[in-house]
Amino acid sequence: MFASGTQKNHWMFTGPEEIDLLRQEANERFVNEFGKNMDEDHRKAHFLLPEEEKLLMRHFEFILREFCKKFQPSMPKYVLRFYIHNSLMDFHPRDLMLTCVYLACKVEEFNVSIGQFVGNLKGDREKFANIILGFELLLMDKLHYHLTVHNPFRPLEGFLIDLKTRYFKNKAEDVERLRRNAEDFVDRSLATETCLLFSPSQIALAGIIHSAGEEGISLDNYVTGVLMQGTTNEEVKKMASQIKRIKYLVKNQPSLQRELIGPVQRKLEPCRNQANNPESEIYKRRLEEMFEEEEEERSRKRQKLMEEERAAERALIGIP
């Protein structure tokens, strides 16, 4: 179903360069809109630079992963998709992150009510609930309602079963030895953009091959002779290079420079879009306006109904 689904058709990119470009475009759109009257230097000082957004993104992604580990490791990473087309300055990752997890819980049938969900958070729970529910619809909209995210854990299980049945027959315990490192690899891959670049099964296979390498086992014959039996040399080569790229991406993650995060976070506060900040005056005002409009609409409807009734009465007693 991955082959026909929205993930392959809409959320897979050619390389890190394309993702960077899209994020840069999102950054530019924001800066162009909110920095209309600023010169270039002022803009640079005021707004987050694309690389600063990236840094903050990784920081929040890390927090998110730690948070998710507590209940379900294979949660869809909507937040990664969201910030491909949106700047962090437009929507604060803190707000969106919680919303992403809440939505993911619902989609994954991990049933918790909003009350239970915010019960796990420290701080003003009612405020969190309002933030989450306020952003939920917007998030779905920005994700274009593509809610299914395939993760590499399932294909990983599949490869382990396949190895047991078709390659290391009668040596199931050897295959099981590959599990821990392979799972660890897949887990680490989730902290990178690999899931936006490669299919879940490719990431899983890279994990298996990596793990076998650690154990000093070669899976070359399995990959070429069993898994890709009957395919052309060309395709085997292509596959090998994909696996190599995945391994490179997962193993060569630059470490997060924590000392830079604080200043960037402080820089974010004054330049963010206050209309999307639940704490801001403008946000609260708009929310209020929404309610007032609703009330107005209701009274308009009441008015209309009354007029219709009156007209019907007049018609009934024959007054034109």
Place this chain on the structure above:
Amino acid sequence: MHHSQPPTSHPGGGPIRQTNRHEDLDFPFCPDSGKYEKLAKIGQGTFGEVFKARDRKTKQVVAMKKVLMENEKEGFPITALREIKILQQLKHENVVNLIEICRTKATPYNRYKSTFYLIFEFCEHDLAGLLSNANVMFSLGEIKKVMQQLLNGLYYIHSNKILHRDMKAANILITKMGILKLADFGLARALSHISKYTNRVVTLWYRPPELLLGERNYGPPIDIWGAGCIMAEMWTRSPIMQGKTEQHQLQLISQLCGSIKPEVWPGCDKLEMYNKLEVPDGQKRKVKERLKPYVKDQYALDLLDKLLCLDPSKRIDSDSALDSAFFWEDPPPQDVSRMLAQHSTSMFEYLAPPRRPQGAGRPQMPIQVRPNQNMDQHFERVF
């Protein structure tokens, strides 16, 4: 700002490079900005109204299903989420096709008044509407074609580990080309390792005995029971067991399918409601006997007997049902498009006069997911 105006929508397609900021602009005083124009209300789904509508640009006729958001304390309804997710996965000729999702402008402020629409390909008729019109006559071959497509659809969704959970004639759509589509996945859900689902699903008249007896670890057989009820309805023209209460429904089932007892259904006495509801004793199974006046075809009676099997573990599955003699003996399944061509108006149950020859009350709708005083209780029911 945008109450009654039709929704705006995504142009679909891939990750949208929002190079054009104008796309994000809202035109609150421009009521024609909606992509679809409503033509008529054609139904009432599990969680909202259904309209016939037309794409203003392409003129494509679609069905719009409204998702109500009012008072959703849990945010976007999980049932609607399921329906979207499930329909995005299912692509089959006999499953209704979800074109896209539309909504009024998305901002963090308007969650209370958002209206969502699921946009489906338009189907001209539903089976309940067709059956309630005495001028619509199905030949034996045409009934076979309808049932074959219905079971094909069920085979497809079941092999994708999806339960429909609301089989009934009104949820079976038929296009004017005679193609049958399973519709309304508002109660559907994926089978998972967690096997404690709510048993408050399926419209009462189509509800299988295991659900009535409180089974929470059920599976595809619940949809097969509904298929059996619908198949019989192809001849009787109205639902065959129109219970007024769960107790009454169980009584009607026993009168048709015989007493529910461990001898015919091992383990039925372990179900939660077995001792709480009155399970009629001493009834003989009369499925074939009672349907014979309507259904003359012996193969049809044989299949009905297997679909309406009390014990879910012995109930026939869609694959075997498709192999049954009914579909392979003469007359062969026959396309219904020719017959439908004689009727120029759409037939939907919603628009049809009530068909209740047995004088029963309205069918009891499956429990709908509505916000509840007690959130956790509400959640329990969604399962």
